[in-house]
Amino acid sequence: MTKKLEDLFKEELNVINIGLESFAENLKDEGYNAVQVDWKPAAGGDKEMAGLLDEIENISDKIEAANEKAVEKIQKSEPIVIDVQTAKDALPDFSDKMILHAAPPEKWEDMSGPMQGAAIGACIYEGWAENEKEARKMLDDGQVTFDAAHHHNAVGPMTGIVSPSMPVWVVENKTYGNKAFTTLNEGLGKVLRFGANGPDVIKKLKWMEKSLAPALREALSKTDGINLKNITSQALHMGDEVHNRNKAATALFIREITPFLLETNYTNKEIKEIIKFMAGNEHFYLNLSMPASKATMDAAHGIEYSTVLTAMARNGVRFGIRISGLGDRWFVGEAQIVDGLYFPGYTEEDACPDLGDSTISETAAVGGFAMAAAPAIVGFVGGTVADSIRFTKDMYEITVDENDNFTIPPLNFRGTPTGIDLLKIIETGILPAINTGIAHKEPGIGQIGAGLVDPPEECFKSAIRAFAQKYIK
Amino acid sequence: MAKKALVKEGTYFDSVSLMSISKDIKALDGINEATIVMGTDANKEILKNANLLLPEAEAAKPNDLVIVIDGQKEVLDKTIDETNQMLADKKASSDEEKEYSPGSLDGALDLQPDSNLVIISVPGEYAAREAKKALKRGLHVMLFSDNVPVENEIELKKMAAEKNLLLMGPDCGTAIVNGAPLAFANVVSRGPVGIVAASGTGAQAVSSLVDRQGVGLTQVIGTGGRDLKSRVKGIEMIKDMKALENDEETEIIVLVSKPPAKEVSKKIMDEVKKLKKPVIVNFLGGDSAVVKGTDAIWADTLEDAALKAAAFIKGEDEVSSASLKDEEIAEIAEKETKKMASSQKYLRGLYTGGTLCSEAVILLTEENEDVYSNTSLKDEFALKEDLKSIKNTVIDLGEDEFTKGKPHPMIEPSLRNERMAEETEDKEVAVILLDVVLGYGSHMDPAGEAAKAIKEAKTKAADRGAYLSVIASVCGTEKDPQNLHVQEEKLREVGAKVLPTNVQAVRVVNKILSDLN
Numbered sequence: 001m002t003k004k005l006e007d008l009f010k011e012e013l014n015v016i017n018i019g020l021e022s023f024a025e026n027l028k029d030e031g032y033n034a035v036q037v038d039w040k041p042a043a044g045g046d047k048e049m050a051g052l053l054d055e056i057e058n059i060s061d062k063i064e065a066a067n068e069k070a071v072e073k074i075q076k077s078e079p080i081v082i083d084v085q086t087a088k089d090a091l092p093d094f095s096d097k098m099i100l101h102a103a104p105p106e107k108w109e110d111m112s113g114p115m116q117g118a119a120i121g122a123c124i125y126e127g128w129a130e131n132e133k134e135a136r137k138m139l140d141d142g143q144v145t146f147d148a149a150h151h152h153n154a155v156g157p158m159t160g161i162v163s164p165s166m167p168v169w170v171v172e173n174k175t176y177g178n179k180a181f182t183t184l185n186e187g188l189g190k191v192l193r194f195g196a197n198g199p200d201v202i203k204k205l206k207w208m209e210k211s212l213a214p215a216l217r218e219a220l221s222k223t224d225g226i227n228l229k230n231i232t233s234q235a236l237h238m239g240d241e242v243h244n245r246n247k248a249a250t251a252l253f254i255r256e257i258t259p260f261l262l263e264t265n266y267t268n269k270e271i272k273e274i275i276k277f278m279a280g281n282e283h284f285y286l287n288l289s290m291p292a293s294k295a296t297m298d299a300a301h302g303i304e305y306s307t308v309l310t311a312m313a314r315n316g317v318r319f320g321i322r323i324s325g326l327g328d329r330w331f332v333g334e335a336q337i338v339d340g341l342y343f344p345g346y347t348e349e350d351a352c353p354d355l356g357d358s359t360i361s362e363t364a365a366v367g368g369f370a371m372a373a374a375p376a377i378v379g380f381v382g383g384t385v386a387d388s389i390r391f392t393k394d395m396y397e398i399t400v401d402e403n404d405n406f407t408i409p410p411l412n413f414r415g416t417p418t419g420i421d422l423l424k425i426i427e428t429g430i431l432p433a434i435n436t437g438i439a440h441k442e443p444g445i446g447q448i449g450a451g452l453v454d455p456p457e458e459c460f461k462s463a464i465r466a467f468a469q470k471y472i473k
Numbered sequence: 474m475a476k477k478a479l480v481k482e483g484t485y486f487d488s489v490s491l492m493s494i495s496k497d498i499k500a501l502d503g504i505n506e507a508t509i510v511m512g513t514d515a516n517k518e519i520l521k522n523a524n525l526l527l528p529e530a531e532a533a534k535p536n537d538l539v540i541v542i543d544g545q546k547e548v549l550d551k552t553i554d555e556t557n558q559m560l561a562d563k564k565a566s567s568d569e570e571k572e573y574s575p576g577s578l579d580g581a582l583d584l585q586p587d588s589n590l591v592i593i594s595v596p597g598e599y600a601a602r603e604a605k606k607a608l609k610r611g612l613h614v615m616l617f618s619d620n621v622p623v624e625n626e627i628e629l630k631k632m633a634a635e636k637n638l639l640l641m642g643p644d645c646g647t648a649i650v651n652g653a654p655l656a657f658a659n660v661v662s663r664g665p666v667g668i669v670a671a672s673g674t675g676a677q678a679v680s681s682l683v684d685r686q687g688v689g690l691t692q693v694i695g696t697g698g699r700d701l702k703s704r705v706k707g708i709e710m711i712k713d714m715k716a717l718e719n720d721e722e723t724e725i726i727v728l729v730s731k732p733p734a735k736e737v738s739k740k741i742m743d744e745v746k747k748l749k750k751p752v753i754v755n756f757l758g759g760d761s762a763v764v765k766g767t768d769a770i771w772a773d774t775l776e777d778a779a780l781k782a783a784a785f786i787k788g789e790d791e792v793s794s795a796s797l798k799d800e801e802i803a804e805i806a807e808k809e810t811k812k813m814a815s816s817q818k819y820l821r822g823l824y825t826g827g828t829l830c831s832e833a834v835i836l837l838t839e840e841n842e843d844v845y846s847n848t849s850l851k852d853e854f855a856l857k858e859d860l861k862s863i864k865n866t867v868i869d870l871g872e873d874e875f876t877k878g879k880p881h882p883m884i885e886p887s888l889r890n891e892r893m894a895e896e897t898e899d900k901e902v903a904v905i906l907l908d909v910v911l912g913y914g915s916h917m918d919p920a921g922e923a924a925k926a927i928k929e930a931k932t933k934a935a936d937r938g939a940y941l942s943v944i945a946s947v948c949g950t951e952k953d954p955q956n957l958h959v960q961e962e963k964l965r966e967v968g969a970k971v972l973p974t975n976v977q978a979v980r981v982v983n984k985i986l987s988d989l990n
Binding site: 003005011015018019021022024026054390394427 | 483485487511513534535536573574575576577578579580581582583584585587588589590591592593594595596599602603607611612613617618637638639650651652653654655656660691692712713715716717719720722913914954
């Protein structure tokens, strides 16, 4: 039954005030309920964007239905790690002499310093080149094909380099059957993902390939798969947001895998070494949380009319996003410098612009979006717990729903903001919150800090233009 | 003198905060002009006209904050720092220990899912969009913003009518819904009188006078000033009076507006005929003939409308008027007139409330030939471009020509004080007539502000052997945050004659003017 106007006169008045704050304050003084909106002009006063939003509003019913469908898929996805395989066997369309990197796709000559460094390392690791000089030459000559890992159902942190012989986690979305892949995390310091490519780096990668991966593979074969969604949910209650803090999740994973490692034919000494390696790397779980997010978001991709972001990724030069209803195109803008805390001896001058596929976490409702769950790392977001809570609360404004599984204790177990909506980003001018590590701009040096970064507005603007072009006749 | 500009990207402040900071900066030593605005096209135009559109400011986007300072070169940097500090303090004071403020309507709905009304006071160019969103979500809207195109108004009002929602405004300054004072509104008791008004101070005057008669209000619904013009066709007023007809609490309905367009007037009265509840019609300055053939009761003035409504509720036949007797008016006038010098003969009315000003012009014009005004409907009595007073002049200081880039004088009465000082220079001025409007939204001490200027003006006149008469009325109630009684006393303390209503004040002025001739 439709309401009559006069019904209002019998209701308790609950006001939303957009504009002059004193109007809300006056109402509160008189004992009425009023919520003040911290208003900014739609699309930051950008008339073109506001106009597009108005046009798109005409098909809002279809968009809402599509976004609900996308979010339903995110909610129902059940990512499980089932295996460790070699990249060339596991990843679709992965040919020899191919190197994958963090999206969006970039040519060798345009790549950021760390990414070039990591690609050189990969050439040496694969045995295609003896040393840096040789590697550089073959890369300059175009003897190696590059592609974004995302195009092969894979994601990688920082430079995101995947070469054919590297072992990868195989994560299956049990609900929808799709798979996602990520290499095993090497630890901190001088590592390939930050562009380091010295002999120690290669040696460690070889150990991972020859010793770590087979052991984990054998252990996993004795399980029914380990449910990553469960580990992430628990870790959020233990102070992780599984992008920049993976301490609890790593411990939980070790707890899950250890009994099965002990069932393998490896010696105690070998198993000890493996457990020590995992336990000594606080970010070991990052490379499980990322393919879990990727497997989740791929399920939500490709829904007509949906404006939900299914990927955000940066390659140190450009920042790219994908939209569920806009196919496989990347909408890009310039990668920004991270505003963060630097390790002693480094400054912003040394930093490579924003880098890595790890922002798949935020599209999947964790990472920066779950910042309020991770008080231990509030240093990245302004320094206080209140900042981290505000950080997450802002994200509710640009998302479709709240997560059914990932909940945040300090917010009374409210679900994390889920399903980033392109339209809401443009409307409110609130950009997705990303907290991330910072790589040195020169190859081989590694991580020099961590902090906050804004995606460039331009990628959202070009996505909205494309959306209007596709769906508004 | 030199100029300096600073643009702060993506920093939003509401215009009222910015104006108050601008004012404080302008008051600093060595500063000629200080403008702090958002970088919208309209604001850039204002800067350009003031010769303050420096290149940095020109490049600013609507979401950027623009600071332009004009002053002595050596203090510019310091002043910019100080401005930054004030802005930071403002932000800090609003951030302090406050609950989370959502950034959008949807965010607010998440926080308060049972919201039912949205007040929108953002700049006009953005307002319609927000209003449409609110209507789509089934929320009633009070659109305080002005400068909303009439096409948008019609679209919004049609949409609201379809959904049985209020769309008060645009440019709706006053409403009281379920007892809650919205925007500029007085604190009144609840009771059986319902008002639908096309003007803000009209609604304030009638509602506070009804309250002062010991009768309360159900609802005071504003329609915005254009509702009864030929383009909008009274969509809102018709819908709202029907709602009051259906509302069990409302026993009498009062309609307040300037005279509607002819065909709209007929449409409204046709609808009035269908109502079973008694209706009082006050089309201020209009023809009482419109109520012919209906059961509606005509009211000449805002005061008349309020008193008739109160009398009906109290079951009194006679309107026990707050009106003074002719003799009382004559006595007050005589006391004032006899102290005046022979050169003094004219009135200067300085109003902050638009409808109160219109009411005064109408009543003055009935008895005086030459009443000039910036709101005059007749060209011959319109003020010239310089807005200088001519003979008997009554000014609405809330009109656009006075408020461009400045706060409304109900918020910031200092504009009137400047004008009063100017008028006092004119030896021919005999009487200053003014209003003081109380309630939420208004300045916290408008009478106190006016009293400063009155005191100076009276002293100045006395210094040259003249006597300046100041006749005032206060629109408000004892329950208002400023308190009616306290405010009236502040005016009396500096020698102003305070009448209970605007109509009574004008009667005194009419008598003074006729005595002087």
